Amino acid sequence: MAPPAQSHRSPSPSQPSGKGEVSDLKMQLRQLAGSRAPGTDDSKRELFKKVISYMTIGIDVSSVFSEMVMCSATSDIVLKKMCYLYVGNYARYNPDLSLLTINFLQRDCKDEDPMIRGLALRSLCTLRVANLVEYLVGPLGSGLKDGNSYVRMVAAVGVLKLYHISSSTCMDADFPVTLKHLMLNDPDAQVVANCLCALQEIWSLEATTSEEASREREVLLSKPVIYYLLNRIKEFSEWAQCIVLELVSKYVPTDSNEIFDIMNLLEDRLQHANGAVVLATVKVFLQLTLSLTDTHQQVYERIKAPLLTQVSSGSPEQSYAVLSHLHLLVMRAPILFSTDYKHFYCQYNEPFYVKKLKLEMLTAVANESNTYEIVTELCEYAANVDIPMARESIRAVGKIALQQYDVNAIVDRLLQFLEMEKDYVTAETLVLVKDLLRKYPQWSHDCIAVVGNISSKNVQEPKAKAALIWMLGEYAQDMQDAPYVLESLAENWDDEHSAEVRLHLLTAVLKCFVRRPPETQKALGAALAAGLSDFHQDVHDRALFYYRLLQYKVSVAEGVVNPPKQAVSVFADTQSSEIKDRIFDEFNSLAVVYQKPSYMFTDKEHRGPFAFSEELGNLSIGAESAENIVSAQRVDANDQDLLLSTSEKEESRGPSNNGSAYSAPSYDSSAPLVASHAQSELVSLDQTLPQAPQAIDDLLGLSFAVTPTPAASPPPLRLNAKAVLDPNTFQQKWRQLPVSISQEGSVTPQGVAALTTPQALLRHMQGHFIHCIASGGQAPNFKFFFFAQKAEESSTFLVECIINSSSCKAQIKIKADDQGTSHAFVALFQSALSSFGMS
């Protein structure tokens, strides 16, 4: 009888050892295998522990497989656990050897100790060896019927494991039926939860091939099952509660009473200490009330406090996850969190990923009442902390400015940034000033005065440089030395590494040239020469294009690079509302963190249950093709209009989504959203600005025959492109004037489709010099007020246009200063409408 291996120097697990030690182990294990002496178990434990340590640090100990199995005949549970662990790790690579283990695992599945039964069953199922599945069916079947809940709990997940190894074996043994029975009857909540998980996965994977399976999947969402689970909700562990709540959020109640019953039942879950449960409950509340607008708003109120606590109490990682969700909600209902903006102030020590999200939140909640405080806070970040943070803060300030709240103060702040004379601050600010000027050209005077003082030598970042050059070109008259700055830039063409900057330089030089020819001639010559020999294809092409244009006719070139421009009223959103809704449907998942629907980042086979695969297929195709169109448009846009080509990529992306950013999703007719929508419209439109009709319409991708509607005899009436009317005068006139013409028309389906973004109509009408002063309403009823002015005199026309998109009817009321011309105007108005799809 060999003594227990006391003499053996125990190698520390942290020091990897060679082959010799493994064979040593093998020897000792063999000696102990048959031993019955007292104390054997202790020495076995020592050895097993060593084996496990080796295994963990990556030493291959598979050679002791048979010895381990021999030693496994023991009643000692710790030994057994280690043995299971070892077997589970190596069985997959040694399918032949693992046959050896089946025997003792099967025997253990019948052990009198429930703990051993459970562990053995779990190990048996984790072997993941396909040719051994036949041995699994028996133990699993009895495991599901075991008297001890621990064993049943393990067995329920075991069925799922079996399904993943061999789905046919699992289905043939009718395990799903047993699971369902167990789910609806087992007294132990964890067993129920595990059955639910397993069934969800199995049915949704099966659903692609079997009708019965998809029916079964629907049964999980049926009233009896949902009610059964809800009634037991308090028995579940916190994680199981999350799973149940996720299921409930998919449930479609039959009436509002049911909705309120469920919400009353789950109300207290919002006070649960586990944030995951709180978020899952929030999802249930939000999904259930989608159809009840008022209640949906109340839900937002109710969930606000718990969510804000989650943000400030947990770990930074947790705050990050919760903030991502809050961000989604804030985008849907900005007004709701606008008083809580202080919760999103950054702490000095927070990690950047949290701060960045907080900045996005601050941007999203900014409105008239809090902009001043928020921008003040942001300015502190811009001046105080680290560089990435400063950059983000400046961008946030800019975004707020573009949301058109209190622009006045913000412009001042931005200009102060330029005076800070830090390169990165200047760079970020320049990009912003450029965007700002595209939206509010009226600020050009103030901005240009400051921008003019910036030496182009201090600006190195391509984006910032491009912005500066764009401003030099655009405001060439106002900047004294613009031609000379451009000239020196053009002369140092080869030092400029960014193609984007060179493209801008070309355009800017040409713009400057058409305004100040004598001074710019030299710069233009240098730029064109350099551009023509540029190795970058786009730069080369643009230079050649300009060269030929100029050769042809300078006035045409002017028309191309310097057409009258319309201020950008809303920068295009990067995401379509469809995608946003999709993300909202996937609330409380990674989709929200990534801000992408799950089909964009998961493989097909790993998509969760209930993600209807057919539908997903269609959608992803749809999304792809949409992307194609968008990119095609982007190319168009770049070629057609310099205004857009100067913008950053994301701004020009998807012009067809234009305006959808602010339009409420079709089913969510939340009042604050619409209100803010209408407001922004008013603000943006009463600053009337130069028009560029064709360009804008083409960019919109609305392919109506915009070419000045020649079919109808060209109307003798000409309208003023730069008509101005302030809302008060409009109201006054509307009250005073009689209705001169009132008409009804119909709307084509295309027109209705286009109306999902009312902005499209507004832009379209603007293209015909008919301006919108106010609009509002929600599907299906839209109401627009338009006005137009005669080109020669200040006689105005006022229009009220009510469109019902469900009955496809349009109602028009026209009032005019000069009653005589109102018929001519109606003809014009209708021709404009008809090209939009209405008549």
Next chain:
Amino acid sequence: MAGATSALFILDIKGRCLISRNYRGDVTSVQAERFFTKLLEKEGDVESQGPVRYDDGVTYMFIQHNNVYLMTASRQNCNAASLILFLYNVVDVFRCYFEELEEESIRDNFVVVYELLDEMMDFGYPQYTDANILSEFIKTDAYRMEVTQRPPMALTNAVSWRSEGIYYSSNEVFLDVVESVNILVNSNGQIIRSDVMGAIKMRTYLSGMPECKLGLNDRVLLEAQGGTTKGKAIDMDDIKFHQCVRLARFDSDRTISFIPPDGSFDLMTYRISTQVKPLIWVEAQVVRHARSRVEIMVKARSQFKERSSANHVEIELPVPCDASNPNVRTSMGRAKYAPEKDALLWKIRTFPGNKEYMLAAELRLPSVTSEEAVSDRKAPIRVKFEIPYFTVSGIQVRFLKIIEKSGYQTLPWVRYLTVAGEYELRLI
């Protein structure tokens, strides 16, 4: 549906895998290691940081604890918030088992770690993460255990967080009311944000299945009882309870009744967002003589009643990173230069209420500086303190009734404490 996790990894500080549990077999540890080392290489790049990362079809979520990282990997659209919480729960469980979770404790306990990982998650679905329950069937000192290990009692029990048959010879309950004050003051001296995060922590050493009832001076409750408010009543914004509290009962009549788990746990947490006066106010004046020295004058004032006093006050005063040779005088306490934090740490052991202390410091600045080196890293002044026997919100435990069928007497002990949380004054 919250997707399932593929695998869980514990990595060392360099991103090497210490131990892993592959639940579904579709993410290998090699893959995970490769991702993580790649991530660590980009450490300086803040933009690429974040606890949830996507790489090659796999989503990784990780947290750091001491010198180890815990990371999950998943190919499905799983529930981010819940997995991060799960990881924190795993940390808690390990800490219960090994006192502290660090590389060494993992290395010394591979077997137990494996056992725990197996019980806490099965095939990617979280199972039990309550250390109390787990400790019933996974023992660290299993070597000496002669008793057979039972499957978790709690599973068959109606009260899952407490097992039956607990016995103590003297039954005691300790109740700690801890409030942490978060304050943010901007450079104009305005309080731009303040709130209080409170927690009622319990340690119970009670036999049997005790039924507890806790009374607080909660305004809603007191008003509901007919306005018999003698002292102050408080409004709590957002209350969260341990799972043992009967929430339905609380919702109907604001009674906090529960059967407590054994040992220590957080009974409830709450948030109060009413404006609070900064308990310790700090004013600082910095005079910077370029290229020679910087002078700092600081005044710290306690703004609470004389009968309380703050302990272990530590005021962190940021100084320029190129400063040296500090010369500090204080009217109380001791100040130390901490170059690793670019700060002066002013420590005052006890700071009685309504007092004011001063600090004057002078540090030398290098006479030669490169232009870029002058960074504007304007860190805030941070303050740490503890004020015992005092809650800033005025919350009070009015009673704690404990009823057990054997009818034993219990001794409840209540303690109050206010500490500084995120306490930042951007004054310099």
